[in-house]
Amino acid sequence: DTGVSQDPRHKITKRGQNVTFRCDPISEHNRLYWYRQTLGQGPEFLTYFQNEAQLEKSRLLSDRFSAERPKGSFSTLEIQRTEQGDSAMYLCASSLSVGEKLFFGSGTQLSVL
């Protein structure tokens, strides 16, 4: 069990650029979640996958955000035309199935200049 892995740990970009983050869940975990955490706040739910199917998206996830989980393994979160308000920690979590414990990665810290 190597834990949930996120890459990169830090990303600095200029406003208007596109960025992509990757999450590798714990092997055999069917559920994968994305959360966003801003300074001094708790994580906020963005979206989740059951295997390769994206089952729910938060209203926080504007049209500039897209997430995929091809083949039900790793997941990517892309933000197009980044804005300064996108600066946050993006957290990934996975769980074995419904009702099971969530395991979180260490996150990707995005700074939009």
Place this chain on the structure above:
Amino acid sequence: GDSVTQMEGPVTLSEEAFLTINCTYTATGYPSLFWYVQYPGEGLQLLLKATKADDKGSNKGFEATYRKETTSFHLEKGSVQVSDSAVYFCALSGFQGAQKLVFGQGTRLTINP
């Protein structure tokens, strides 16, 4: 919608002091309740949980009791250690199927030797 309100921090205590971090929630139905902890440089970790009224979750000397009548889930520890210094998040899951977590804003705890 569902929400969680936590005691504002930061909280600073001396080693061996008694700890209480207050948490109240608003939710429809019967949510599950959680405390997560984030140690410096690490991902969120589940500390304890309770899934129904009057349940007591416990782990590493920490305890919290699900109080439906007061919609609360306060975290307590009888004697804190320097190693307990971290950020603590109260959270709820309103829908068992999705296990989408709603977090409080977090409480930073510092324990001085």
